[in-house]
Structure formats: C-alpha cells, structure tokens
Amino acid sequence: MLKYIIQRIIAAFCTFVVVVVVVFFVLHFMPGEILDLSPKIDRSVRELIMAKYHLNEPLIVQFGYTMRDYLRLDFGYSLKVRPGVPVMNVVLERLPVTIQLNYFSAIVILPFGMIFGILMAVKKDTIFDHISSTIVILLISVPSFVLAALMQYILGFKLEWFPLILEAEPHLTWTKFYSMIMPILALSFGGIASIARTLRAEMAEVLTMDFMMLAKAKGLTYRQTLLRHALRNSCVPLASTFLYLFLGVLSSSLVIEQIFGVPGLSKTMMAAINGHDHWLTMGIVIFYCFIGLFMAILADLSYGVVDPRIRMGGKKDE
Amino acid sequence: MEREKILEVRDLTVNFHTYAGIVQAVRGVSFDLYKGETLAIVGESGSGKSVTVKSLMGLLGGTARVEKGTAMYQGQNLLALDEKGWEKIRSREIAMIFQDPLSSLNPIMKIGRQIEEIFTILHKTSRAEAKKRSLELMRAVGIPEPEKRYNQYPFHFSGGMRQRIVIAIALASNPKIMICDEPTTALDVTIQAQVLSLLGEMQRNHDLSTIFITHDLGVVAHVADRVAVMYAGKIVEYGTAEDIFYDPRHPYTWSLMASMPDMDLESGEALVALQGTPPNMLVPPEGDAFAERNPWALKLDFDRQPPMFKISDTHYAATWLLHPSAPKMQRPAALERRIQKSIARKEARANG
Numbered sequence: 085m086l087k088y089i090i091q092r093i094i095a096a097f098c099t100f101v102v103v104v105v106v107v108f109f110v111l112h113f114m115p116g117e118i119l120d121l122s123p124k125i126d127r128s129v130r131e132l133i134m135a136k137y138h139l140n141e142p143l144i145v146q147f148g149y150t151m152r153d154y155l156r157l158d159f160g161y162s163l164k165v166r167p168g169v170p171v172m173n174v175v176l177e178r179l180p181v182t183i184q185l186n187y188f189s190a191i192v193i194l195p196f197g198m199i200f201g202i203l204m205a206v207k208k209d210t211i212f213d214h215i216s217s218t219i220v221i222l223l224i225s226v227p228s229f230v231l232a233a234l235m236q237y238i239l240g241f242k243l244e245w246f247p248l249i250l251e252a253e254p255h256l257t258w259t260k261f262y263s264m265i266m267p268i269l270a271l272s273f274g275g276i277a278s279i280a281r282t283l284r285a286e287m288a289e290v291l292t293m294d295f296m297m298l299a300k301a302k303g304l305t306y307r308q309t310l311l312r313h314a315l316r317n318s319c320v321p322l323a324s325t326f327l328y329l330f331l332g333v334l335s336s337s338l339v340i341e342q343i344f345g346v347p348g349l350s351k352t353m354m355a356a357i358n359g360h361d362h363w364l365t366m367g368i369v370i371f372y373c374f375i376g377l378f379m380a381i382l383a384d385l386s387y388g389v390v391d392p393r394i395r396m397g398g399k400k401d402e
Numbered sequence: 403m404e405r406e407k408i409l410e411v412r413d414l415t416v417n418f419h420t421y422a423g424i425v426q427a428v429r430g431v432s433f434d435l436y437k438g439e440t441l442a443i444v445g446e447s448g449s450g451k452s453v454t455v456k457s458l459m460g461l462l463g464g465t466a467r468v469e470k471g472t473a474m475y476q477g478q479n480l481l482a483l484d485e486k487g488w489e490k491i492r493s494r495e496i497a498m499i500f501q502d503p504l505s506s507l508n509p510i511m512k513i514g515r516q517i518e519e520i521f522t523i524l525h526k527t528s529r530a531e532a533k534k535r536s537l538e539l540m541r542a543v544g545i546p547e548p549e550k551r552y553n554q555y556p557f558h559f560s561g562g563m564r565q566r567i568v569i570a571i572a573l574a575s576n577p578k579i580m581i582c583d584e585p586t587t588a589l590d591v592t593i594q595a596q597v598l599s600l601l602g603e604m605q606r607n608h609d610l611s612t613i614f615i616t617h618d619l620g621v622v623a624h625v626a627d628r629v630a631v632m633y634a635g636k637i638v639e640y641g642t643a644e645d646i647f648y649d650p651r652h653p654y655t656w657s658l659m660a661s662m663p664d665m666d667l668e669s670g671e672a673l674v675a676l677q678g679t680p681p682n683m684l685v686p687p688e689g690d691a692f693a694e695r696n697p698w699a700l701k702l703d704f705d706r707q708p709p710m711f712k713i714s715d716t717h718y719a720a721t722w723l724l725h726p727s728a729p730k731m732q733r734p735a736a737l738e739r740r741i742q743k744s745i746a747r748k749e750a751r752a753n754g
C-alpha cells in the first residue's frame with residue numbers, strides 16, 4: 085500500500101512539472117508584451133522591473149529563474165491585475181468565494197445523488213427507473229454552462245424567481261445565499277446525475293450478489309439489508325467518483341462564475357490571462373493543478389479506505 | 403415409531419416468468435420433514451432443488467412466482483406469507499446455508515459484525531452481549547482464536563472456515579429447521595468431511611430438522627434419514643434412506659447410483675452412466691421428463707407423465723415401471739450386486 089502511495093505521488097509530481105512547463109511556455113509565447121509600452125511608465129522604472137523579473141534575458145533563463153523561485157515557494161507578484169500584490173495573497177483572497185460555491189454544490193450533490201441512485205437501483209426496470217435514467221443521461225451530457233444559461237434565462241429573467249447575478253455582499257447573508265442558489269444548482273445537476281448513475285449500476289449489481297441473499301436469510305428487513313449491506317458495498321467506487329466529480333465542479337465553476345458574475349478565482353484568472361499577468365496566471369493554474377492531482381490521489385486511496393481487501397493487500401493468513 | 407412432522411410441503415409449483423417465456427422450475431413437489439430428521443434432496447444441477455428450498459424461505463427473486471401449493475409449518479402456510487411474515491420466519495424458525503461460502507459473506511464487513519448483527523438487530527441485545535455470544539458461536543463451530551478472527555474480513559478466511567462462519571450465522575437465532583443447499587460442493591474433499599461432521603454435530607446439539615441438498619448420493623448416504631430424488635422439477639422417488647439405497651425403483655435413481663464413483667465393476671461390465679442433459683424447462687416434455695435419457699423407457703413414458711406409485715408406507719416412485727401391467731425390469735446387474743453387498747454389510751454390522 086505504501087509503495088502504491090509513493091508511486092502515485094511520484095506520478096502526480098511528474099504531471100505537475102509537465103503542466104508547469106507547458107503553461108509557462110504557452111503563456112510566454114502568447115503575442116503581446118508583459119509590460120506594455122505606454123509612456124506613462126518611467127523609463128528607469130521599466131528598466132528596474134525588467135531587471136527584477138529578468139525580462140531581458142532569453143526565455144529559457146527566465147524559466148530557470150521562475151522555477152528557482154517556485155522551489156522556494158515564492159510565486160511572485162501580480163503585475164497588472166493587482167500590481168505589486170503577491171500572487172499567493174491574490175489567490176487566497178479570491179479563493180473563499182469560489183470554494184463557497186463549490187462546497188455548497190458538493191453538499192447538494194452527495195445526498196441527492198445517493199437518494200436517486202438508491203431509488204433507481206431498487207426500482208430497477210420500472211417506469212421510475214427508465215424515466216430517471218433518461219434524465220440522468222441528459223444531465224450528464226449537457227454541459228453545466230448550458231444549464232446555467234438556461235436557468236438564468238428562464239428562472240431568473242423570465243420568471244424572475246432568482247436574481248440574475250450573485251449578490252456582492254462580502255458575508256454570507258440570506259440574500260447572498262439566495263442569489264447563490266442558481267449557480268449552485270447549475271454546478272450540481274451534472275454531479276447528482278453521475279453519482280446517481282454510478283450508484284444505480286453498482287447497487288443493482290450488489291443487490292444480485294449471494295451475500296445479499298444471506299443477509300435476507302439472516303432475518304434482516306429489506307431496509308436493513310439495503311442500508312447495512314448493499315449501500316456500503318456500493319460505495320466502494322462512489323468515493324472516487326465523488327472526488328473526481330468535485331474536480332469537475334471546480335473546473336465547471338470557472339465558467340459558471342463568469343455567467344453569474346461571481347467575483348471568484350475565475351474572474352481573476354480571466355483578467356490575468358487577458359492582461360498578460362503571467363505570474364498571476366501561473367499561480368492560479370498551479371493552484372488548480374495541485375488541487376486536481378491531490379484529489380486524484382485521494383480518489384485512488386479512497387478505494388482502500390472503503391474496501392479492506394485493497395487496504396490490506398488481500399493477504400490471507402491461513 | 404411415528405415421528406412428528408415439522409414441515410409439510412404439498413404440490414409446490416414455481417414458475418419463472420422470463421423474457422424467453424415461463425420456466426417451470428418446480429412442478430408439484432410434495433414432501434414431509436420430520437422433527438429431528440434429515441431429508442436429503444438429490445438431483446442433477448438444474449433439477450429445481452434450490453428453487454424448492456428458496457421458496458420455503460421467501461428468497462425467490464422478482465421473476466419467480468409460486469403458482470400452487472402449501473408449506474405448512476406450525477399451523478401456518480408459509481407460501482401465503484407476505485414480506486413481514488417472512489421476516490419472522492427467516493433465521494428465527496428456518497435458517498439456510500448456501501452453496502458457495504466464498505460469496506455468501508459480505509466481503510467488506512468484519513466477520514464478527516456479520517454474526518453479531520443477528521443479535522443486535524434481530525434480538526436487540528447489547529453490543530457486549532452480542533459479541534460474547536458471537537464469540538461462543540465461533541468457538542462452537544471450530545474457529546481457532548475467535549477473538550483475533552472476530553475483527554478479520556472474509557478474505558482472511560479459507561473456504562472451509564467461511565462455511566463454518568455461515569453455519570454459525572445460521573445457528574445464531576436457534577432455528578428449528580436448517581436448510582443446507584449444497585453446503586460442501588464448493589469445498590475440497592477433506593474439508594467437506596469436516597464441515598459435514600460439524601453439521602451433524604450441530605444438528606444433534608441443537609435438535610434441528612434438516613433439509614440437505616446435494617447432487618452427490620455419496621454424501622446422502624452419510625447424512626440422510628429420508629431421501630427425495632428430484633428430476634426436472636419433480637420428485638421422482640421418495641423414501642427412507644434404506645428404501646432408496648437398498649431398494650431403488652426409479653431408473654433415474656439407478657443412474658445416479660451407478661454414477662457414484664466407488665461402484666465396483668466386474669471386467670467388461672458397462673457403467674450405466676447418465677447420457678444427455680436434463681430437459682429445457684421452458685418447454686417440458688409431455689410425458690415423463692426422464693424418458694429421453696432412460697434406457698428402460700416404455701412407450702407410455704413418452705406420452706404420459708407417471709403418477710407417484712406407492713411401494714410401501716414410506717417409499718414412493720414415479721415411474722410407469724411400477725404399474726401392475728408394466729413389463730418387469732431388472733436393475734442393472736452391477737447395481738444389484740452392489741446393493742446386495744451393502745445389505746450384507748449392514749446385516750453384518752447389525753449382528754455384531
């Protein structure tokens with residue numbers, strides 16, 4: 085198990101390095117100057133900045149400096165979006181807004197996805213199952229931003245049930261939460277659908293297994309066999325599905341935040357890319373990449389947490 | 403001595419309603435289970451043994467339907483029970499041991515918990531009490547170091563050890579009837595013998611009445627008081643173990659006995675091994691289902707199903723050979739010799 089974890093971490097680290105390298109060069113090959121040539125900036129100041137960021141040196145040398153800084157966990161400063169503010173601070177400042185949206189949708193996804201999944205598995209091959217399965221396929225295949233735009237148009241604009249964009253209040257008040265409902269829902273539907281689908285498939289299979297027959301023969305009620313045996317066994321792949329899903333939510337929220345005007349990381353990242361604020365862009369990309377790889381490792385490990393056969397490496401002592 | 407009947411099954415008929423059509427898995431099965439006795443149900447795979455006993459515990463799946471029949475237990479007809487009613491019967495009155503111990507335990511639940519939940523959930527005892535009684539059971543079924551084993555998972559256990567756990571689970575609620583559905587088929591021969599002797603011991607200690615399913619007549623000889631031979635969803639011969647082993651009347655029973663491995667053959671003698679396969683139960687034959695494979699089949703066998711003929715008060719068989727006007731057929735010579743030998747052995751034993 086330990087060996088497996090170490091392998092995973094090494095693989096994740098390699099992925100991480102590749103992503104950083106690719107993003108660095110893609111950003112620097114983009115047309116446009118890092119410092120614009122507006123005459124407002126004093127020539128001496130320009131020189132100073134150029135020297136500090138080694139902008140006069142060849143790209144490969146700049147890359148070397150940047151990597152050296154990263155190894156020291158120094159992510160540099162924002163140049164244009166928030167001039168002079170350390171990238172780390174910008175990310176940490178914007179993060180809560182994004183995270184808030186994401187964890188609310190995670191909270192919505194898990195129980196609803198599970199309830200629908202269980203119902204579909206238990207009522208497999210009935211009308212209920214057929215209708216829900218169709219809806220599930222629909223929700224999985226339609227991207228969240230399409231749902232978001234539709235909801236914004238119908239529920240927000242036509243029916244006026246919800247505000248069109250997010251309330252700007254800094255604290256989580258009722259009005260703020262109310263304005264968050266639409267983005268949360270838009271982020272959650274796909275997740276609910278894939279959790280429901282995974283659980284339905286897994287549980288329908290578990291329900292036909294021999295040990296479920298023994299559980300019933302033991303005298304447990306139907307509900308008890310479901311909750312004590314079927315559900316837990318169906319959750320083995322669910323944990324990893326959920327973690328990957330959370331990644332999906334994270335990336336969908338980049339677009340959803342734009343649609344609903346959420347002042348989160350997404351907005352900052354767009355500004356950074358458009359303004360050639362490379363250090364900030366890199367910082368945000370590195371952040372997402374780190375979260376992503378971390379979740380992927382967790383997802384792999386989750387099998388072991390739920391399933392003792394994997395955790396204990398399946399060794400028999402007899 | 404007339405024994406007390408604990409379970410009386412009459413005309414049990416079970417169909418599966420599948421996409422392909424109606425599978426007639428069990429076609430009018432009747433038998434009695436006497437208190438403290440073991441009834442063996444023998445037959446090839448697919449003959450409807452498992453379906454018969456599953457319908458006695460309400461464990462048939464969604465496509466199965468009990469079309470006809472009664473199963474009287476303590477004055478109530480089990481086959482008329484609803485799910486609530488079954489919950490009171492299962493495990494408390496009738497317990498079951500399944501064929502494959504590798505798949506009948508929950509793979510990701512600790513062994514101890516799987517026994518313990520019967521006490522905590524069904525009998526509402528405290529955790530501590532439940533654990534104490536689970537450990538006692540594990541000890542009783544011969545699990546070494548039960549305290550350590552308690553917290554292990556099924557994959558830590560060998561097949562034989564798992565079957566012991568399944569037996570412990572079956573015994574936990576003190577049932578009156580124990581159904582063993584091929585409990586040793588999936589195990590090695592040496593382990594088989596151990597599990598069989600454990601089952602026998604438990605039956606005596608707990609005063610159980612047992613239905614024992616197997617496709618192996620050799621096993622039946624060791625465990626059964628009474629035997630029902632099943633073929634294509636019907637009981638074709640039914641009697642005490644002595645009736646069946648010393649005076650088998652149905653050609654199917656002859657074939658089963660002939661295919662027992664320790665048959666002593668004289669040189670040049672052909673073994674009357676079974677040819678062919680059981681019929682498709684989607685379209686069961688009009689006449690005797692065994693006629694196709696029966697070397698002794700009469701013309702009548704292909705047209706009409708034989709009724710149960712009574713041979714003695716305990717012994718019945720469904721074959722036209724028993725009809726008064728049927729031609730007299732001899733059992734195959736090798737089988738006859740073998741029967742005589744075992745009768746002689748029995749008498750020698752009885753005489754000292």
Ligand SMILES: Nc1ncnc2c1ncn2[C@@H]1O[C@H](COP(=O)(O)OP(=O)(O)O)[C@@H](O)[C@H]1O
Pocket residue numbers: 418420425426427445446447448449450451452453454463465683
């Ligand atoms: N779920 C099912 N659906 C359709 N047919 C079934 C089902 N279960 C069993 N059968 C059929 O019922 C017959 C008896 O099966 P079973 O009782 O399992 O035989 P066995 O004597 O080997 O235990 C077989 O012909 C089998 O194909």
Ligand SMILES: [Mg+2]
Pocket residue numbers: 448451452453583584
């Ligand atoms: Mg069977």
